[in-house]
Amino acid sequence: MSENKHEILGFLSELLSEIYEEQNHLREEMQLYNQKIFSLNQKVKKLGTDEESNECMFSGTAETNIEKKEEYSSQIEILQIKIFDMQERVIALQKRVDNVKKLSTIVDEVGIKQEEDKNTRTNVLNDKLRLLETQELERKRISMELHDTTVQNLTTLIHKTELCTKLMDIDVIRAKLELQTMTSTIRETINELRGIIYDLRPMSIDDLGLVTTLERFIKQMEIENPDGIPIRLVVHQQEVKVLPVINLTLFRIIQEAYNNTRKHAKAGHFDITITYDKDEIELEISDDGIGFQLALLQKENKTNNRNFGLSIMKERVDLLTGTMEVMSEQENGTKILIKVPIIKEEEYDTN
Numbered sequence: 001m002s003e004n005k006h007e008i009l010g011f012l013s014e015l016l017s018e019i020y021e022e023q024n025h026l027r028e029e030m031q032l033y034n035q036k037i038f039s040l041n042q043k044v045k046k047l048g049t050d051e052e053s054n055e056c057m058f059s060g061t062a063e064t065n066i067e068k069k070e071e072y073s074s075q076i077e078i079l080q081i082k083i084f085d086m087q088e089r090v091i092a093l094q095k096r097v098d099n100v101k102k103l104s105t106i107v108d109e110v111g112i113k114q115e116e117d118k119n120t121r122t123n124v125l126n127d128k129l130r131l132l133e134t135q136e137l138e139r140k141r142i143s144m145e146l147h148d149t150t151v152q153n154l155t156t157l158i159h160k161t162e163l164c165t166k167l168m169d170i171d172v173i174r175a176k177l178e179l180q181t182m183t184s185t186i187r188e189t190i191n192e193l194r195g196i197i198y199d200l201r202p203m204s205i206d207d208l209g210l211v212t213t214l215e216r217f218i219k220q221m222e223i224e225n226p227d228g229i230p231i232r233l234v235v236h237q238q239e240v241k242v243l244p245v246i247n248l249t250l251f252r253i254i255q256e257a258y259n260n261t262r263k264h265a266k267a268g269h270f271d272i273t274i275t276y277d278k279d280e281i282e283l284e285i286s287d288d289g290i291g292f293q294l295a296l297l298q299k300e301n302k303t304n305n306r307n308f309g310l311s312i313m314k315e316r317v318d319l320l321t322g323t324m325e326v327m328s329e330q331e332n333g334t335k336i337l338i339k340v341p342i343i344k345e346e347e348y349d350t351n
Contacts, residue, residue, distance in 0.1 A: 153189040210247040237276040265289025286335040
């Protein structure tokens with residue numbers, strides 16, 4: 001067995017160990033949450049027993065018990081949602097285990113004849129693993145965003161609805177106030193879902209093109225972050241109608257670059273320049289931030305957020321058979337030059 005083969009199998013073995021460790025951690029957390037749910041259910045049962053034995057007591061005591069039961073029930077539901085999310089993550093991790101095992105089998109069975117074949121297979125495998133990791137990270141981001149905002153809001157609405165049902169015959173004014181709060185929460189949830197949908201795929205990209213979508217993105221950033229980094233957009237030549245996937249990929253690259261600049265660069269401006277030539281689209285992204293030493297960054301751990309962002313951008317450009325050049329120096333800002341070929345819809349062969 002060759003050294004490359006040993007290295008790949010070792011890498012996959014370490015990856016499996018990390019996945020198993022995460023699965024065990026999730027199962028321990030689920031067990032802990034189940035214990036908490038059991039404890040809260042016992043408290044709810046005790047309150048129900050107290051209510052039966054205190055039917056003739058003051059109404060204030062009964063109302064306090066109802067509020068406590070609602071609080072405990074709310075905590076139980078939140079814990080159940082967390083357990084459900086963890087179960088989904090365990091299932092997703094198991095799928096990754098199966099994929100890694102399949103890759104291990106493939107690597108183990110492959111007979112390497114020439115050194116060039118070894119390098120080719122290794123590069124292809126690494127590319128596939130990086131793409132899988134990128135997809136998993138994006139799915140994780142979306143699931144966390146849904147869990148932390150939309151699911152929590154919907155859970156709150158369920159409890160508010162139950163509370164309003166009980167208040168209708170007791171306190172109409174408070175019931176109306178609760179309904180007003182619910183209306184506000186529903187509006188917030190709708191706006192959050194629209195934001196998530198927009199992140200998944202801006203609807204204007206297919207109909208209106210890249211430039212209009214970027215203009216809308218810039219306005220959105222100005223509204224959401226009035227004190228953020230100003231974005232300047234310059235377009236040379238008339239926009240060419242290309243395959244939607246090209247526009248979407250370039251838009252994602254610009255988003256990634258802007259997020260990197262906003263988080264790390266301490267820049268005063270973020271500039272986007274798009275040039276439509278006869279056969280290619282040239283995209284230049286630059287900022288006047290603190291910059292970095294590219295050679296030093298490449299030696300750092302692969303989990304470095306900025307380095308990982310650049311690698312994702314490079315992979316997107318490679319998928320479009322384009323080129324990407326990064327130029328940066330400390331205290332002198334960063335410039336990214338990307339060139340991708342123009343492919344029109346009528347020229348695209350779906351076969």
